[in-house]
Amino acid sequence: MPAGSTPKRERQYEHIKDSQKERGASDRRAKEIASRTVNKERARSGESGQASKTSTQDKKSAYRRGGERSHQGAQGPTKDQLYQEARKKNIGGRSSMNKDELRKALGR
Structure with missing residues (x-):
């Protein structure tokens, strides 16, 4: 977690990390997912110094989106x-x- 994080963000990070471990993610991957999710939430709520456009203008939060964009590259x-x-x-x-x-047969 970045320095200056609130206790709420610390709890959120631990909760996401533990959830990912329960799902079978490695410790490293669980930490990465948790930190990315928390950092995005921090950016969306104005708690971070810098934020990308996708972090601040995205309609759904990362945990609500839940892999919705997976396998949808260019x-x-x-x-x-x-x-x-x-x-x-x-x-x-x-x-x-x-x-x-x-794609048409699958209704995409």
Whole structure:
């Protein structure tokens, strides 16, 4: 935790870190997730000296968003990821579909 953190942020950090450990994250990864989440919350509430635009203008807080943006880089999920999802949902004709067709068949 950064110097000058409030007791509330300290508790929040410990709670997130413990939750991540319970989910099976390594100690290092749990600390990283906790510190990133707390730092973003600090930025959103004006407690930090510097803040990125995404930290201050994002509509949802990190813990509410909960992985919503996972696998959505510049182009979204790969064709293989879409194919595997279509396979799990038993979508017929998936082997001959291209990425856009897979995306439409999955309702994305």
